[in-house]
Amino acid sequence: EKSGYASFMLKEIAEQPKAVADTLLGRVDESGTLLLDEVRVPPEVLRETSKVVVVACGTAFHAGLIAKYAIEHWTRLPCEVELASEFRYRDPILDHGTLVIAISQSGETMDTLMALRHAREQGAHVLAICNTNGSTIPRESDAVLYTHAGPEVAVASTKAFLTQLVACYLVALWLAQHRGEKFGDEIGEVVSELAGIPGDLERVLETMEPVRELARSLAGHDTVLFLGRHVGYPVALEGALKLKELAYMHAEGFAAGELKHGPIALIDQGLPVVVLVPSPRGRSVLHDKIVSNIQEIRARGARTVVIAEEGDEAVAPYADHLIEIPEVPTLLQPLVATVPLQVFACELATARGNEVDQPRNLAKSVTVE
Ligand code: F6R
Secondary structure (H helix, E strand, C coil), rough: CCCCCCCHHHHHHHHHHHHHHHHHHHEEEECEEECCCHHHHCCHHHHHCEEEEECCCCHHHHHHHHHHHHHHHHHCCCCCEEEEECCCCCCCCCCCCEEEEECCCCCCCHHHHHHHHHHHCCEEEEEECCCCCCCCHHHHEEEEECCCCCCCCCCCCCCCHHHHHHHHHHHHHHHHHCCCCCCCCHHHHHHHHHHHHHHHHHHHHHHHHHHHHHHHHCCCCEEEEEEECCHHHHHHHHHHHHHHHHCCCEEEEHHHHHHHHHHHHCCCCEEEEEEECCCCCHHHHHHHHHHHHHHHHHHHEEEEEEEEECCCCCCCCHCCCEECCCCCHHHHHHHHHHHHHHHHHHHHHCCCCCCCCCCCCCCCCCCCC
């Protein structure tokens, strides 16, 4: 049951540190070696893969978009990510060298199921990332890596999304391991940082009161925009999706670099714009670009809600509202950056009088095409 929480969604948001820890449990050893024998993909398939294709819907698709950055960076394999509903109607190029990853919380989403059937018919090897034991998608796949989020009751996906990300990172690192990619300092760091994520999430959850206050103050608005770059772009899409489905508001996510190609025309006095800021360490080019995007929209009247790493002094002066998240490697940042967006959408929906666990017109598993 709800264990004292006002909604299943709030409960499931709070369960994320544990969901992530459970999904990591027993899958990485102390030396940073990935232990994924349970997945049963034959080693020759892993070695001979020449392309990865991720198919999924909705929030699971956003996990796939983030996975692409990790898979390509760590394995040097080309990775495509596609909405399952588009993939199956477009004659995709698939063969024995294609590893298809089908991501689904429920394991019953019809479009994802049809996409994986099509992929298998073409000779591709299909690995499911799924949260529901024995559901149709893992049963019909060649292999499965289960996320251990526990049952997700609220219609809007929260803890399943974070564990899908963890599963994608594990698969990416495991592919890299099998393909003999050099496990340089970066990968070693990532493996140990992953172990620290549950603690980071606890800290994020403890600092959410200002996010809730902000959400309540925006309840009368019609539109919220979300901007990000690199892995922050899919996080922006996810933030917008949460707000649409829960608060029934017009919400859109954009790649910040696309602003000047159109969306900047939407910026108006007082328009709330949530911006995901990559770490100022590492790829600082990305950071500097987004700081200038924030300046551009602010100069045009936007009310900036900035999600940035703790101690990021360069961005602070341009934030009307600053939400700080812990320092983690850029590729892992979606794990900590998504939580404030979930809390934001949940609180805004509640302030607007909506039922957060059962948004109108939506079903938890979409078993029709
Ligand atoms: C959004 C949401 C949906 C699902 C999508 C896929 O919060 O819950 O977008 O992510 O319907 O569902 P699964 O993962 O069960 O295939």
